[in-house]
Amino acid sequence: MSLSLQFITILVMAGSGMYLGIAADTFHRFHNRKKRRTWILYINEILFWILQGLVIFYILYLTNYGQLRLYIWLALILGFAFYQSLLRVWYLKMLEHLIQFSVTTYQVIRRLIQRIIIAPLSWMLKVLTYLLTLFWAVVIWVILLPWKIVRSPLLFIGKQIKKYIPENIKKFFLSFLAFCSKILNNLVDFWKAIFAKRR
Incomplete structure (x- = not known):
C-alpha cells in the first residue's frame, strides 16, 4: 500500500x-x-x-x-x-x-x-348513535300510532261481530290477535329499553 x-x-x-x-x-x-x-x-x-x-x-x-x-x-x-x-x-x-x-x-x-x-370522532360516534336510536324510536312510534288509534274501535267492532262468529273461527282469530299483540308489545319494550340505555 x-x-x-x-x-x-x-x-x-x-x-x-x-x-x-x-x-x-x-x-x-x-x-x-x-x-x-x-x-x-x-x-x-x-x-x-x-x-x-x-x-x-x-x-x-x-x-x-x-x-x-x-x-x-x-x-x-x-x-x-x-x-x-x-x-x-x-x-x-x-x-x-x-x-x-x-x-x-x-x-x-x-x-x-x-x-x-x-x-372528536368519539363524540361524533356518540351523537350519531343517539340520533339513530332516536330515529328508530320515532319510526316505531309512527308505526304503532295508527294501531293505537284504531285499536279501540276494532276491539268494539270485534266484540259485536264475535257474537255471530262460530266458536272454532273465534278461537283462531283471538289467538292470532294475541300473537300479533304480543309481538308488537315486545318490539315496543325492546326499543324503549334501548332508547333508555342511550340516555
Whole structure:
C-alpha cells in the first residue's frame, strides 16, 4: 500500500474505533439488562458484536480491500480509547437529551392526536348513535300510532261481530290477535329499553 493509502486507512480505522464506542454505548443504553433473561442477553451481545465486526471489516474493505496490518488494530484501539476518554461523557449526555426530546415529542403528538382526532370522532360516534336510536324510536312510534288509534274501535267492532262468529273461527282469530299483540308489545319494550340505555 502507498503511504497516502496507509494514512487514510489509519484515519478511517481511528474513526471506526470511535464509532465502535458510540455503537456500544448506544446499544447498552437501549438494552435493558434488568428486564431480560440471561440467555437473551448473551445472544443479543454476541449478535451485536458480530454485526459490528462485519461493519468494521466492510469499512476496511472499502478503504484498502480488507488488508489487515498491525497499525490498523492500533488505530482502531486508539480511536476507541480516544472516544472513551474524551467524547464518551459528552455523547452520553447528548444521547439522554435526544431520548428525552424524542419521548416528549411522542407524548405531545399522541396528546394532539387524542384531542384533535380521536376525541372528536368519539363524540361524533356518540351523537350519531343517539340520533339513530332516536330515529328508530320515532319510526316505531309512527308505526304503532295508527294501531293505537284504531285499536279501540276494532276491539268494539270485534266484540259485536264475535257474537255471530262460530266458536272454532273465534278461537283462531283471538289467538292470532294475541300473537300479533304480543309481538308488537315486545318490539315496543325492546326499543324503549334501548332508547333508555342511550340516555
